[in-house]
Amino acid sequence: MKKRVLSGIQPTGSPHIGNYLGALKSWARIQYDYDSIYCIVDLHAITAYQDPLELRNKIEELAGMLLAIGIDPAHSALVVQSSVPEHAELAWMLTCVTPVGWLERMTQYKAKSEAQESIGDGLLQYPVLMAADILLYQAAIVPVGEDQTQHLELARDIAQRFNSLYGETFVMPATHLPTVGARIMGLDDPEKKMSKSTSGAAHAISLLDPPNVIRKKIMRATTDSEPGVNFENPGAGVRNLLTIFQAFNEWSDDRMKDHFTGMRYGDLKKQVADAVVNALTPIQQRYHEIRQEAGYIERVLEEGAKRVGPLARATVHTAKKAMGLFTAD
Ligand code: AMP
Numbered sequence: 001m002k003k004r005v006l007s008g009i010q011p012t013g014s015p016h017i018g019n020y021l022g023a024l025k026s027w028a029r030i031q032y033d034y035d036s037i038y039c040i041v042d043l044h045a046i047t048a049y050q051d052p053l054e055l056r057n058k059i060e061e062l063a064g065m066l067l068a069i070g071i072d073p074a075h076s077a078l079v080v081q082s083s084v085p086e087h088a089e090l091a092w093m094l095t096c097v098t099p100v101g102w103l104e105r106m107t108q109y110k111a112k113s114e115a116q117e118s119i120g121d122g123l124l125q126y127p128v129l130m131a132a133d134i135l136l137y138q139a140a141i142v143p144v145g146e147d148q149t150q151h152l153e154l155a156r157d158i159a160q161r162f163n164s165l166y167g168e169t170f171v172m173p174a175t176h177l178p179t180v181g182a183r184i185m186g187l188d189d190p191e192k193k194m195s196k197s198t199s200g201a202a203h204a205i206s207l208l209d210p211p212n213v214i215r216k217k218i219m220r221a222t223t224d225s226e227p228g229v230n231f232e233n234p235g236a237g238v239r240n241l242l243t244i245f246q247a248f249n250e251w252s253d254d255r256m257k258d259h260f261t262g263m264r265y266g267d268l269k270k271q272v273a274d275a276v277v278n279a280l281t282p283i284q285q286r287y288h289e290i291r292q293e294a295g296y297i298e299r300v301l302e303e304g305a306k307r308v309g310p311l312a313r314a315t316v317h318t319a320k321k322a323m324g325l326f327t328a329d
């Protein structure tokens, strides 16, 4: 039997090249080697207020984008988290074996809660729900960007704790990071991770940005005052541009070094912009085709939920029995 892969992405903001290089590209690539389930995690999205109409639209847009980047619904299950109630059900069981201290230590929680006067409980519970997504399907491999590694360690800790209290129930999930592109930085500020929620004209490149916008954003990207690329020790902005190029074009380190050493920043930026435009153009074409096919996305999502439902129900049944909760048998 093939091992299971699972990952998730929130239907908020617009997916950007950080999401693509950190996670989505791996999703598409490894889907045929595994039994794969990819989730649009709308229950995670509502840990911050979302306009209801907008959220509903974003779910469908994101589904369209995941199909456009190559998720093959004949092979992978594409699932909206809230359409499978067992995600939330298992999350509660896991909540009850998770010390609050573990959750308060999460750096993403600390960063998000710092900015707020009143902290929603959902923000603290966020990684428990993520653990539930993974453990619900007994996933062995979880392809994500680097910012999710701490959440994955926590998912393993929760699984271990449940298994030791109630008997072997969950598979231990391994983190899968891309070799290049696990952490793409903001173009305007290469000290900060590229993020959907950071505004700023030239912070992120959305997967749907038209070519002229992509070029403009890259030409404006922050570099430094060196005359050309110091390949061994580039500044953060230049390193980020090189990473973006390498991740899209899949060049070896040696080829990168030979090609870019000493190159002037204007030329570097032009080549990076070409690489991004070349990669995104066919994705955008597919996206627009998919959005025009009436009813297609809904069908894919319905089919995905149908496919994973029995797996989710089986795990919840096992976990309930292990805990002594009420089951029919
Ligand atoms: P999110 O947008 O937070 O739902 O993230 C979806 C996926 O994209 C997760 O696997 C993240 O780790 C990944 N990701 C988000 N931002 C970046 C980034 N700047 N660089 C690399 N991967 C990222």
Ligand code: TRP
Binding pocket: 006, 007, 008, 009, 010, 041, 044, 129, 130, 131, 133, 134, 142, 143, 144, 148, 151
């Ligand atoms: N928390 C992840 C993020 O924001 C999204 C996510 C939710 C996820 N559930 C998951 C990722 C399960 C991997 C596996 O990036």
